[in-house]
Amino acid sequence: MSSGHHFDLRNSLRFPLHLQVTLKIATKEYQAKTIDVSAGGILFHTEAAVQVDSPVQFTIEMPAEASETERPVLVKCQGRVVRCSEGASGRSVAVAIDEYEFERL
Numbered sequence: 001m002s003s004g005h006h007f008d009l010r011n012s013l014r015f016p017l018h019l020q021v022t023l024k025i026a027t028k029e030y031q032a033k034t035i036d037v038s039a040g041g042i043l044f045h046t047e048a049a050v051q052v053d054s055p056v057q058f059t060i061e062m063p064a065e066a067s068e069t070e071r072p073v074l075v076k077c078q079g080r081v082v083r084c085s086e087g088a089s090g091r092s093v094a095v096a097i098d099e100y101e102f103e104r105l
Contacts, residue, residue, distance in 0.1 A: 014038045017066055023093075024057040025050060025081075032093070034060065041079070041096045050093050054081045058095075074103040 014036040023030045023046065030048035037043075037060070050056075055078070062073045083094040 014043075015066060017062075019060055019062075021058045021060055023048070023050075025054050032058075035092060039097075041082070041094060042077070044093045044095065045090055046093055047091065048093075049091070050081055050084055052081050052084055055079075056081060056095055069104075071104060076101050076103065 015038070017034050017037050019034045021032050021034060021044070023032050023044065025048075028048075030046055030050070032044040032046035032048070035043040035045055042060075057076075057078050060075045060077065062075055064070060064072050077095075077097050078099045079095040079097040081093055082096045085092050
């Protein structure tokens with residue numbers, strides 16, 4: 001991949017889930033709320049100023065109806081920030097998910 005290009009993960013089916021999460025970036029933690037979730041990535045709303053290419057960890061509690069299971073499922077994720085933007089509704093941060101694991105509650 002040449003410099004100046006990035007992966008476009010927006011072609012995946014996205015689910016409009018609005019869940020509170022804690023983003024762990026380096027040694028800091030930031031509160032965020034999901035805007036939408038897909039198999040390849042996630043879009044957050046946060047007040048934190050986050051740098052593109054920063055590694056990030058977070059855990060999401062997926063509701064049973066979203067995960068098509070009887071009970072909620074915890075999804076522990078590791079990824080990297082691929083896009084940051086600011087708009088009228090605040091700051092959004094897009095994260096590509098590199099690794100995840102499921103944990104039943």
